[in-house]
Amino acid sequence: xxxxxxxxxxxxxxxxxxxxxxxxxxxxxxxxxxxxxxxxxxxxxxxxxxxxxxxxxxxxxxxxxxxxxxxxxxxxxxxxxxxxxxxxxxxxxxxxxxxxxxxxxxxxxxxxxxxxxxxxxxxxxxxxxxxxxxxxxxxxxxxxxxxxxxxxxxxxxxxxxxxxxxxxxxxxxxxxxxxxxxxxxxxxxxxxxxxxxxxxxxxxxxxxxxxxxxxxxxxxxxxxxxxxxxxxxxxxxxxxxxxxxxxxxxxxxxxxxxxxxxxxxxxxxxxxxxxxxxxxxxxxxxxxxxxxxxxxxxxxxxxxxxxxxxxxxxxxxxxxxxxxxxxxxxxxxxxxxxxxxxxxxxxxxxxxxxxxxxxxxxxxxxxxxxxxxxxxxxxxxxxxxxxxxxxxxxxxxxxxxxxxxxxxxxxxxxxxxxxxxxxxxxxxxxxxxxxxxxxxxxxxxxxxxxxxxxxxxxxxxxxxxxxxxxxxxxxxxxxxxxxxxxxxxxxxxxxxxxxxxxxxxxxxxxxxxxxxxxxxxxxxxxxxxxxxxxxxxxxxxxxxxxxxxxxxxxxxxxxxxxxxxxxxxxxxxxxxxxxxxxxxxxxxxxxxxxxxxxxxxxxxxxxxxxxxxxxxxxxxxxxxxxxxxxxxxxxxxxxxxxxxxxxxxxxxxxxxxxxxxxxxxxxxxxxxxxxxxxxxxxxxxxxxxxxxxxxxxxxxxxxxxxxxxxxxxxxxxxxxxxxxxxxxxxxxxxxxxxxxxxxxxxxxxxxxxxxxxxxxxxxxxxxxxxxxxxxxxxxxxxxxxxxx
Numbered sequence: 001x002x003x004x005x006x007x008x009x010x011x012x013x014x015x016x017x018x019x020x021x022x023x024x025x026x027x028x029x030x031x032x033x034x035x036x037x038x039x040x041x042x043x044x045x046x047x048x049x050x051x052x053x054x055x056x057x058x059x060x061x062x063x064x065x066x067x068x069x070x071x072x073x074x075x076x077x078x079x080x081x082x083x084x085x086x087x088x089x090x091x092x093x094x095x096x097x098x099x100x101x102x103x104x105x106x107x108x109x110x111x112x113x114x115x116x117x118x119x120x121x122x123x124x125x126x127x128x129x130x131x132x133x134x135x136x137x138x139x140x141x142x143x144x145x146x147x148x149x150x151x152x153x154x155x156x157x158x159x160x161x162x163x164x165x166x167x168x169x170x171x172x173x174x175x176x177x178x179x180x181x182x183x184x185x186x187x188x189x190x191x192x193x194x195x196x197x198x199x200x201x202x203x204x205x206x207x208x209x210x211x212x213x214x215x216x217x218x219x220x221x222x223x224x225x226x227x228x229x230x231x232x233x234x235x236x237x238x239x240x241x242x243x244x245x246x247x248x249x250x251x252x253x254x255x256x257x258x259x260x261x262x263x264x265x266x267x268x269x270x271x272x273x274x275x276x277x278x279x280x281x282x283x284x285x286x287x288x289x290x291x292x293x294x295x296x297x298x299x300x301x302x303x304x305x306x307x308x309x310x311x312x313x314x315x316x317x318x319x320x321x322x323x324x325x326x327x328x329x330x331x332x333x334x335x336x337x338x339x340x341x342x343x344x345x346x347x348x349x350x351x352x353x354x355x356x357x358x359x360x361x362x363x364x365x366x367x368x369x370x371x372x373x374x375x376x377x378x379x380x381x382x383x384x385x386x387x388x389x390x391x392x393x394x395x396x397x398x399x400x401x402x403x404x405x406x407x408x409x410x411x412x413x414x415x416x417x418x419x420x421x422x423x424x425x426x427x428x429x430x431x432x433x434x435x436x437x438x439x440x441x442x443x444x445x446x447x448x449x450x451x452x453x454x455x456x457x458x459x460x461x462x463x464x465x466x467x468x469x470x471x472x473x474x475x476x477x478x479x480x481x482x483x484x485x486x487x488x489x490x491x492x493x494x495x496x497x498x499x500x501x502x503x504x505x506x507x508x509x510x511x512x513x514x515x516x517x518x519x520x521x522x523x524x525x526x527x528x529x530x531x532x533x534x535x536x537x538x539x540x541x542x543x544x545x546x547x548x549x550x551x552x553x554x555x556x557x558x559x560x561x562x563x564x565x566x567x568x569x570x571x572x573x574x575x576x577x578x579x580x581x582x583x584x585x586x587x588x589x590x591x592x593x594x595x596x597x598x599x600x601x602x603x604x605x606x607x608x609x610x611x612x613x614x615x616x617x618x619x620x621x622x623x624x625x626x627x628x629x630x631x632x633x634x635x636x637x638x639x640x641x642x643x644x645x646x647x648x649x650x651x652x653x654x655x656x657x658x659x660x661x662x663x664x665x666x667x668x669x670x671x672x673x674x675x676x677x678x679x680x681x682x683x684x685x686x687x688x689x690x691x692x693x694x695x696x697x698x699x700x701x702x703x704x705x706x707x708x709x710x711x712x713x714x715x716x717x718x719x720x721x722x723x724x725x726x727x728x729x730x731x732x733x734x735x736x737x738x739x740x741x742x743x744x745x746x747x748x749x750x751x752x753x754x755x756x757x758x759x760x761x762x763x764x765x766x767x768x769x770x771x772x773x774x775x776x777x778x779x780x781x782x783x784x785x786x787x788x
Contacts, residue, residue: 015056015083017091019048019068022098026052029543030070030096031598037063037080038695045647047543047598059083066091073098122643124194136263137186137215139744144194144685147213156712157198157210164208164556167215168316170358170378170420171205182354186318187263189230189244189777190296192218198605199536199550199591202479202494203424203435206532206555210587217298217316218246218259225249226783236773240265244296248783258299266291269769276335276762284330294320300360310364317357324350331397340397350388357381370428375421382416389454407454415446432484435494438477445471445560450513461511468507468515471524471560475500488541496532498555504563504580523580524563530555530586548593556613558582562629576627583631585611601643609635612664614675614715632675637662650691658683662711673759677717681710699729701742716754716765723750723771738779745771 015034019027032054034043043064048054054066061084067077073096083089124144141147147157155163165172165179172179195214197204204212227247234240244261266289273284300314328346333339358380365373388410394403422439447469452459481494504524508516534552564578591605611631639660646653659682667674687703704724712718727742750771755764 013057013059013088015059015064015066015089015091017054017066017078018093019052019054020093020095021073022095024095026050027070027073027096028052029598030054030068030073033067034059035065035067037065042647042652043649050543059089066094068094068096070096122196122198124196126188126191126193136184136188137191138180138183140188140191140194141183141213144196144213147196155213157196157213163210164205164212165215166212168217169214171207182318182320182356184292186215186294186296187242187244187261189232189242190217190259190261190298192216198603199534199552199589200554201492202481202496202532202534203437205439205475205477206496206498206530206553207557208554224251224783226781228779228781230777230779232775232777234265234773234775236770237268238266238770240267240773253304255302255304257301259297261296262294263296264293267770269767271767272765274762274764278760279335281333281335282330283333284328286326286328288324288326290325291323292320294318308365308367312360312362312364314360314362315358317355319356320354322350322352322354324348324352326350342403343395343397343399345393345395346390348388348390350386352387353383353385355383370426370433372426373423374425375423378418378420380416380418380420382414384414384416386410386412388412391454409452409454409459411448411450411452413448417444418442429482430484432482432491435479435481437479440476441474443473445469445473447471447560447564448509448515449564450509461509461513463509463511466509467564468509469560469564470505470507471502471563473500473502473557473560488539490538490540491536492538493535494533496534497529498532499527499529500557501527502557504560506564544597546595548591548595550589550591550593552589554587554589556585556587558584558613558629562613574627579628579630582613582629583611585609585613585631599645601641603639603641605639605641607635607637607639609637614664632664635662635664650696652689654685654687656685658685664711664715675715675758677711677715679709679711679717681708683707697730701725701727701729712754715758716756718752718754721750721752733780736781738781739777740779741774741776744773744775748772 019030019032021027026048028048028050030048030052032046032048034045034056036043043059044056046054046056063080063082065078065080067075069075076094076096078091078094081089081091124140126140141155147155147163155165157163165183172182193216195216196211197214198211200208200212225248227245229243229245231243232241234242240263242261242263242265244259246257246259248255248257250256268287268289271286271288273282273286275282275284296316296318298314298316300312300316302310302312304310326346326348328344328348330344330346331340332342332344334341358378361377363373363375365371389407390410391405391407393405395401396403418441420439420441422437424435424437426433426435428434449467449469451462451465453462476499477496479494479496481492483492484490502524503522503526506521506523508519510516532553532555534550536548536550538546538548540546562578562582563580587607587609589605589607591603593601593603595601612635613629614632615627615629637660639658641659642655642657644655646655659680661678661680663678665676683705685703685705687701689699689701692698692700702724703726704722706720706722708720710718723745724747725742725744726746727740729738729740731738748768748771751766751768753764753766755762757763
């Protein structure tokens, strides 16, 4: 009897309603959230059933409104209504409009969830995350679910390397140190979302074995004239400053927008390298001090020719400068006795300039029949220059007597030019949607590497250890993609054809630094064509329990730095060189995904990687080592990813667990040159947000991640690493201002370490950086905030 009374009481305190589409039909699977009217705080979350109905049970007395979102429809919400403790509240039927329909004078008040798990990707909403403030793009990736960075900041996803980074939907041509430097110059205040796409369709480039990470920059969509300003301050060991402004004007005929961001920082980090080779021990310790400044800018306009056609122009870029000073000391010992024989100091100084400007002309056509055409023509340029002074001075074990010295100056300018044209067309076809497209791109890279021997106040070009390397890559692609929904299931299938033509030419330099055109060789000249199929089947008869099965084939092509056969000296005993025999790596991936009640998402994936890239630390001249890229025979990896969002009243949380088992096998000559490693590893990510205080004006956030021991680049075995951040946020100045404060890596646990034992050489690398920082940021918004 008591149970019956409690049940009836709960039912009597419910809020019910119904949602229909623009044709008056019940709308199933609409995300439905109940909010308090006084502060818009979230109370409960549900989805509509197959009849378009929804219900919130056990709701206390108060004033509320209900908000709805659905794919392909504009966000909608009900009027505010009162709900009593006794009785049932029946909300009037609400009709959702398709996207593109005008919504007069709607002010957006809802906050985005921190992380959204969608059918084809995971979206990290950087704008709404307190602990993102003051971070650069690389740090944001380090803290994103399933993403890992190794000792050289190479990015992997679910244990797989070969991640393709996109900026605003366009692939970046950079890789390695150049990509790392570019991401470090991009501030969180410029970024709206980070999309982690693990199973891209045929519409995307086939590059990216592990998938695609698409960094979307902010773009204001509000009507009228509006903008925002932001300023931030960070302090760790040294202070850091950042600020920016964003302006936008939009009416029925045109949208004009622009933004500028500035960042200045001084930082320090440590890098330790312990190396045993034959009977010699090298114990290198480096302390690095850096000074960076960058200017990011974006400007453009969209002209609405009519209600179907839009033409746009865009220019964006990043101008950055970095100065680095390294204090390096390496005691060199004889292992049998443990006695230090000599000490090498290499106090390097370097100055790097990295400038990037991109131009885009685009056209979009969309009609009411479902036909859509998008065309983009792009030109991008990167101008990179590195100037490094490397003095190598040898002392006796007491550091009182200098034994010898060798001083070098490396000057390495790189010019990259990218030309791209692409067209994508979609239209309804036999109850589904058919998409076709084409793309052609040319990336031209010119890299000059000059090594000078410094003697006193003069320096001479070492022509035997300098070179000029030109690399051109042309990729032509066609694709077809089709998706269709049936009763109880949906299919998507695509096929992409890519033709690749790349050529590398190497030249010697004259003593005056000019290129010796007659010395040209062509160590690389390849042409190949591949097919890349992709497919998925989703069973959604019961929207509360959906299953998806996916397959895709993808490729990763070597970067130009990994192909340049010349040597780059890191110090007297370590150098780096490319490998012209490096082949592309190919991945076949199979996945199964289950989504339960639009909350719990589980994905099981198996991938086989052929000719996987690995970074080897090999040996030469008995005591010297060199770093190069090689193809492993294969990699097999099984991963399981679990995501769950949780909401209760003013509390919101997101949890992600990514586990994987990976096996690496290769034979580069038997014995100690054979690789046979496997690992079971996992990463865990959690983010918690709560509103509190009078009128829920304060927001607190606690986030953290943990990465278990793993394997980097197929040879380095890493130890565990983790971090915890905390932050507070308050809206001020009647909602126009926003103040955020946070502390990153509270317990200073971001200290990495890895070891490798290959070719008779034991290597242990470790390091840390200025990870614990206090950060404060203020944002002020002005002008119109209406979306129509």
